[in-house]
Amino acid sequence: MHLSKRPKKAANDFSVLLRTVLGEDRFPVDVTSLAMEVSKNFEDPISRIEGIEIDGFEGMLRANRKKPAWRILFNTTTRYPGRERFTLAHEFGHYVMHRRPLTAADYANGAGPTGLDFECSPLQSNRWKESDREREEEADTFASFLLMPIDDYRQQVSGREITRSLLNHVTNRYGVSLLAAVRKWIDFTEQRAAMVVARDGFALWGRASERALRSGIFITSGMEIPTLSIAARGPDAQRGNAETPISLEANVWGFQRGNDPVRELTIFSHRLGLSISLLLFDAPATPEPEEVYEADTYDVLAG
Known part of the structure; x- marks a missing residue:
């Protein structure tokens, strides 16, 4: 063989x-x-x-x-x-x-x-x-x-909004951690999206989709988490809605080439002391530059 x-x-x-x-x-x-x-x-x-x-x-x-x-x-x-x-x-x-x-x-x-x-x-x-x-x-x-064949994963999420329930379905189907499941989605989605894993107000690591990278959304290790974000304010900021992304104003999450409005779905792991934020940028991106930015942090797929 x-x-x-x-x-x-x-x-x-x-x-x-x-x-x-x-x-x-x-x-x-x-x-x-x-x-x-x-x-x-x-x-x-x-x-x-x-x-x-x-x-x-x-x-x-x-x-x-x-x-x-x-x-x-x-x-x-x-x-x-x-x-x-x-x-x-x-x-x-x-x-x-x-x-x-x-x-x-x-x-x-x-x-x-x-x-x-x-x-x-x-x-x-x-x-x-x-x-x-x-x-x-x-x-x-x-x-x-x-563990997560791309064709099968696409079938599970195609045409559906990314929610906590959908992510739970994916993690249960494949028997993987939430971080592994979210990173996988970021790697193949055609949306402008990013994930940020943070502790004590600072990013440990992050990852952006290809479209997000091309529009200047770049997560760096050690980046300070915005004070008005759900991740910084904690579970109470979700106002009882921990299931679906919450719309935030344009100036909350600022990146290299703009401050677009964003929807944020943050999951808090008290056991690990982490927040895992999924950022969805719905507004059309500015014209995409030709270069593609690569993340400079090693992606630790903790459970």
């Missing part, structure tokens, strides 16, 4: 396989069964998948020390099944795209190879080399497309 090294192609190949075998009722994806079954086709299969408490790491892909095989470990301290599922899919992505295949020759001297493990922690993202950052983003992309 040939495994693609391109994250979207590899994930889509598995989605086709799952749809063929399991039909439309294949969600949430059972990553453990998929990884174990697929890897049986290789000399160095995944022999063990285990959830443990790992200090400082989201997950690991570790080479077996005694035989050609691999183990996947994922952090269970988060207590969020959606986050754990994404981490497991991320590590499977490393196995599919980035591992150095092991053979019996690697164990001929009685000791297994070293230096081949993948230890993944978003806390260290600012210390990564560029090659490591690219590898981690590829594993994230693989996990996103494996």
Whole structure:
């Protein structure tokens, strides 16, 4: 069995396989069964998948020390099944795209190879080399497309307003975190939209849709959250409406090329101490410049 090294192609190949075998009722994806079954086709299969408490790491892909095989470990301290599922899919992505295949020759001297493990922690993202950052983003992309195939996601939200209930439906269908579900929508929507994850009045990270980026909407890490936004004012500012986006005046959320009116849907996570804001810009954008801005923050898909 040939495994693609391109994250979207590899994930889509598995989605086709799952749809063929399991039909439309294949969600949430059972990553453990998929990884174990697929890897049986290789000399160095995944022999063990285990959830443990790992200090400082989201997950690991570790080479077996005694035989050609691999183990996947994922952090269970988060207590969020959606986050754990994404981490497991991320590590499977490393196995599919980035591992150095092991053979019996690697164990001929009685000791297994070293230096081949993948230890993944978003806390260290600012210390990564560029090659490591690219590898981690590829594993994230693989996990996103494996767990939430783009064609199926589009069917779930097509023609519907983005609401808290719709987002809950998506997270339940795919078994992912709210952050993963919102980021996925931002990545494929044709609307001018952005998401902002904040704590203590400042943005931790954010992401804007392609149309939003082209019109100068750019979320930077450390950006101060506007005092008149729902995110800054807290749940009471929703006036009992935590279900649908709330219309705000044009000067509340200001960005590089204008201060358009915006509708804001903010979800507050008291357990994580975060606010997750979805910003919808309904007004026609100013003429779009040719350049596309890229976000400069690493997108941590916390649960």
